[in-house]
Amino acid sequence: MLKKEETPWSEGVVLVCTKCHKSISASSLKEEGNAGENLKTFLKKSFKESGDLSKIRVVTSSCLDVCIDDTQAVTFASTDGKTETFTVHPEKDREELLKLLKSKI
Template sequence: MKKLLKRILALLRQIFQQFSSTSKPSSPPPYHPPAIPIPPIPTFVPQWQNGLVLVCSQCTVEQFSGSSHRINRGTTASEELQNWLKSRIKFDGLWGKYRVVSTSCLGVCPQSRVVVVLHHDAIGQQCFIVSPEGEREILYSIIKQINQ
């Protein structure tokens, strides 16, 4: 009986070895998503490619949510500065050369001031921290001077 059990165990080992060596679980082939052609995104050259003025819309909203920095009809000092810059640029005939755009937080968050980024081919990029009412004329003179 012992011989028979030994023989059965030897056969079972042989079967398991053959099974494990011939049918090793292989890893699945790597996934390759189907090749989907990516359509081109249309581009254009804007009129204002030489001058872009970004005005942070959050500077006077998040820090000064009280009425002290609300100027007219619920507008913030940032909005007022942006509107003022737009009107001055339009008045001086520079609207096609410059574009004034509000942007979300730029991460500077100055106290009682607004961050303005001026990008122009002649100077590259400059960042200003301005008093919305007290220094807007100085900011505009810089914009105008660059254009000359």
């Protein structure tokens, strides 16, 4: 039986593609590991430190079908149904992405 569930996050979910890592030049990255996983960790830590982690869920995703070389695809899906997808450099643009996402919650 289908049962609707309430989510523990009130404003939305952020999906970070992990497949994009393959198209980002290693020379443009400072951190080891998967750039998508690293971006997710950065966002979760930042939202936790600001007390906003209960408003937003940050998860990794498989391909979001927005494949542009040297960028990371990130989708914000609001609980009101609006979805926005962005492409960013996973390290150089992370502060700007964080600021944008905070403005949405």
